[in-house]
Each structure stands twice: as C-alpha cells, then as structure tokens.
Amino acid sequence: xxxxxxxxxxxxxxxQRIFDGCGISGFLNIDGKRESGKKVRDMLCILHDRENGLxxxxxxxxxxxxxxxxxxxxxxxxxxxxxxxxxxxxxxMGYIILSEAIPTKIVPNLDNxxxxxxxxxxxxxxxxxxxxxxxxxLVMNINANFDGAFVMSSxxxxxxxxxxxxxxxxxxxxxxxDYKAYMWLAHSRFPTNTPGWWGGAHPFNLLGTSxxxxxxxxxxxxxxxxxxSFGYKCTLFTDTEVIAYLFDLLVRRHxxxxxxxxxxxxxxxxxxxxxxxxxFKITLKNIRATYRSAMLNGPFSIxxxxxxxxxxxxxxxxxxxxxxxxxxxxxxxxxxYLSSEEASFQRLxxxxxxxxxxxxxxxxxSGTAIIARLGDGLIRKGLxxxxxxxxxxxxxx
Numbered sequence: 355x356x357x358x359x360x361x362x363x364x365x366x367x368x369x370q371r372i373f374d375g376c377g378i379s380g381f382l383n384i385d386g387k388r389e390s391g392k393k394v395r396d397m398l399c400i401l402h403d404r405e406n407g408l409x410x411x412x413x414x415x416x417x418x419x420x421x422x423x424x425x426x427x428x429x430x431x432x433x434x435x436x437x438x439x440x441x442x443x444x445x446x447m448g449y450i451i452l453s454e455a456i457p458t459k460i461v462p463n464l465d466n467x468x469x470x471x472x473x474x475x476x477x478x479x480x481x482x483x484x485x486x487x488x489x490x491x492l493v494m495n496i497n498a499n500f501d502g503a504f505v506m507s508s509x510x511x512x513x514x515x516x517x518x519x520x521x522x523x524x525x526x527x528x529x530x531x532d533y534k535a536y537m538w539l540a541h542s543r544f545p546t547n548t549p550g551w552w553g554g555a556h557p558f559n560l561l562g563t564s565x566x567x568x569x570x571x572x573x574x575x576x577x578x579x580x581x582x583s584f585g586y587k588c589t590l591f592t593d594t595e596v597i598a599y600l601f602d603l604l605v606r607r608h609x610x611x612x613x614x615x616x617x618x619x620x621x622x623x624x625x626x627x628x629x630x631x632x633x634f635k636i637t638l639k640n641i642r643a644t645y646r647s648a649m650l651n652g653p654f655s656i657x658x659x660x661x662x663x664x665x666x667x668x669x670x671x672x673x674x675x676x677x678x679x680x681x682x683x684x685x686x687x688x689x690x691y692l693s694s695e696e697a698s699f700q701r702l703x704x705x706x707x708x709x710x711x712x713x714x715x716x717x718x719x720s721g722t723a724i725i726a727r728l729g730d731g732l733i734r735k736g737l738x739x740x741x742x743x744x745x746x747x748x749x750x751x
Contacts, residue, residue: 376556376568376677377401377521377542379693380657382667382726387688388416391530393702394538398521400701401694404568405542409555410524411516413564414535415661418511424451424474425489428506428513430552431469436502441473443500447492448477456515461527464519468552470528472513486561486606493560494587504553509562512661516541516555524555536728537667539659541566554590558598562661565601567594568694569654569677580647593652600648601658612660613734613744616670616723618645622740623673634741655679657692665728667692669736675720681736682715690726 379397383389391412398410418426427444431437444450451474458470477488493505507514512535515528521542525531541556557564571577571593578588578596584607586599597619604615621627621642627635642649653676658668669692671679682691682699689711691699699715702708718724718736725733734743 375404375543376566377404377694378540378556378566378568378655378657379691379698380537380539380566380659380667380669381689381691382537382659382665382728384688384690384726384728384731386416386536386665386728388534388536389538391525391533391535391538394540395522395525395530396701396705397691397693397698398540398542399525400697401542402521404694405520407520408543409516409518410521410542411514411540411555411557411566412525412528412530413507413512413514413539413557413559413566413659414530414533415512415537415659415665416535417513417533418474421451421474422511424476425485425508425510426513427473427475427508428456428515429469429471429473430504430506431471432502433469436500437469437471440496440500440503443496444473444475444492447488448475450475457529457532458527459529461519461523463523464517464527467517467527489561490586490602494585494589497589498587506553507557507559507564509559509564509661512562512564512659514557514559514564516557517552518555537659537665539564539566539657539667554592556594557659558590558592558594560598560602561606562659563598563601563606564659565594565598565656567597567654567656569656569672570652571596571650571654572652573650576647577650597650597654597656597658600650601660604645604648605660606662611744612666612668612725613723614641616668616725617641617740618648619650620670620673620721620723621649622721626740630740638740653677655694664730667726669718669724670722671718671720673721679718679724679736680715681718681724682712683732684711685713687713687731690724690732692724 453473456470456472556566574593581599604610627638655671655677660666722736724736
C-alpha cells in the first residue's frame, strides 16, 4: 500500500487503531558520512502495516556539527509559561548557548501540537559531579516536577523528533529530510500501555542513548525498581524508557563493554549455560547474578544508538526471538542497516541510488547483539555464540 494515499482509503479503515506490532529501522555509516533523513523515512514508512497512527519518531546523530560540544535539549512544552519556567531553571544551573523553536511544517492531520523547542546548553562545572550527571539530574527533575514540560532528548550532536501521528506525518512535521546524520533510528506505532501523548512516542532518550523498541517488557516493574536504586526516575511508565536507562547505567556508568551489557540484558538460559565450557559458564553465571534485576523478559526487538564513548548502533532481540529483527550491510561495507522487516531494504532498492546497495541480508540470532561502530565497522554480526571473540579478562572471568 502506498502510504501517501492513506487518506483516500474508506473512512472505516482510516479510523482503525491496531495495538500490536511496531516498525523499527535504523542505519549507521561507518565512515561518518551524514545523510538526509529521507533515507530512514523511506525505510520506516514502507512498514505502514505495523503502524496505528498514534505515534512515530526519529533520532539523528551528527545533526548539529556547529554545536557538537554542547548538550542539545529537545523539549515539548504545553504552553509559554511552562517553557519560561524551564528556561529560567536552566539559566540558574548553567549556560544557554542558543534557545530557539525547532523548525516545523504544518501538517493537516496533526491536531494541537505542543511547543517544540531546542536549547544548546553547557552546565556549570561542579566538584565531584560530571557534566553528564548534571544533565541527567536536570532531565529527571524537569520530567518529574515541571508541569507541561518534557525533555525529548538531551545528548550532544544528536536529537529526537517524535509525536502523535503516522510516520510520514511526523517526518513532514519536523522536516526530517532537512537534517543530515551519520546514524538514524526510527519507530512507528505508539507504546502499548501508555496514554496517547507526544512524549510517549519513540525513540526514548537519555544523554547520547536512544532506543526504539518493538514488543513488551514484562520485567518492567523489576527493571524500574532496579534503576530507581541508582537514582533514575521512571516518570513515563513505559517499558522502553527503562531500556534506555539500563543502557546508560550499564555502559556509561558501569563502563561495561556493549557486548557484555547486551548479555546482561538478554543472557542465555541456564540450561544453555550449563552446556558451555567452565570459563564461559562461570562468567555468564556471574553476569546473570550481578545484573539479574536488569534482565529484560518478554518479547522484544530493539535498535539502540549511542554516541559515547564512540558512536555505536546496537540491535538486540529477546532470547526466543518473539519479535523480528533483520540486518544488512552495503556492498562497500560502509553502512549497516537494521529493521523489523526486509521490506525496508527492498524499499531502498527502488531508488536508483540504492539499486545494488546490499552485499548481504541476514537475521541475527535470538538474544544475540549485532554491534556496529563508527570507524570500526561491524563489531559483532549477531550470529556469534555468547562470549565468542570476547576477552574474558575484561569481565574478570
């Protein structure tokens, strides 16, 4: 179905809201080449049957090269008063380098959008508190205590654009094609168990970590309590929020390699661990014991973007692969792609520019991370055995 002609469908179909499935897509250019959001828009919008018109969003990395040393806040405000309250608070806590409306375009079917605002920001230097921790504190405080205000994203040289609507409507509203990024993430459909509001759409972000998610995390309560013991405030009541915070905790705070953090979130079953060699068995049992409350249960597939310490894209599905995840690599091995469906890649090949784009398309194994990093290429293909090609010394195994 051509999503451009959606409004020509009979009204009974236009008004349907289907609460299952999600479209997720993303890609990373290894050499850091920045590409227009049109590419990821095409990848996502072809997955129209996975949408319900209640939410969609995009995350771009590398979009603010002129302000790359500053934190880029993307805000949603209900009104001018809530905006003034937040900006006044930011001025007390640091330095506003630039404050402006995010450019948008009128889209007929988007009713009553909030005020969309961005601020490039530098926190004051404090003893015993890093800049990142100050920004996290600001985000948690604003989202929990400032009425009518929400932080969509807070990382450096990146931003999240999201809201209520179909994927093509959100892309048009934010003029996604005007931005250029070396890594894009995208999501269509709205979170399953939350009210329909702009801040609840994907991606979910904290600092340089963004997550798009297809599925449902049944361990949400355990994960939430675990995160709150480290000072995180889960104010959105949705499972994707805890995934973003868990990646921040394990990778940025605990400094785990992404391959080990992914194992902590989706570890092998104990029956599988018992059949492994003694070194692997001990290491995996230690990971499971240490991070048992961080483990994600339930059906899921996720694409994660991170920009610290080095820009990285991660794909991961649950241990039974109850949600789909497909990967591809370009012929020149410079671009790694992830999506819910191979249709995203087929859609690109309709363009003359990408007619012969793909060297290989494959399905990563269940519970096995695919990892691609700027400058380093494909680190893990998602087909390896647990701990394969990982030095056990880095985890004390």
